[in-house]
Amino acid sequence: MATTQKPLPPKQYALLFLSAPTVVANVGTWMYNAASGWLMTSLDAKPMARTQVSEDQFQVKENEVIHLPTDARWTACAGRPEPHLYSQGMVGSVLPNGEDYRREDVEPIAIKLLAARPGASGE
Incomplete structure (x- = not known):
């Protein structure tokens, strides 16, 4: 006697043929994202590295402050409520020695x- 197979009921058909490709696609997407992230961090020896900024890296003069490693300069102008960056120097660039000072860290x-x-409050 030969046996014949019945067609799959709609629930089993949907589970087998519609869910399985979704799982495979999601696993593939996860593998792609993990590999891409790994590649991006392995391309640079120091990913996302920033150099620590401290007050002793600055020279304070009468009307200006100079960040010595980058030569960035801020000044206080009469009539202006906020200090003004008038020379960016090397802030935002990687210095030849590999240090990376960002403006949002230095400023x-x-x-x-x-x-x-001294005398800053009287301006």
């Missing part, structure tokens, strides 16, 4: 030092 300290210098 808050420069502004703090500029505001704290």
Whole structure:
């Protein structure tokens, strides 16, 4: 006697032929994302590395503050409520020695030092 197979009921058909490709596609997407992230971090020896900024890297003068490693300069102008960056120097660039100073890391300290210098409150 020969046996014949019945067609799959709609629920089993949907589970087998519609869900399985979705799982495979999702696994493939996950593998692609993991490999891409790994590749991007392995291309640079120091990914996302920033150089630590400290107050002793600054020189405070009468009307300006200079970040010595990058030569960026901030000044206080009469009539202006906020200090002004008038020379960016090497802020935002990787220095030849590999140090990477970002403006968002350097500027808050420069502004703090500029505001704290002697005679700053009388301007």
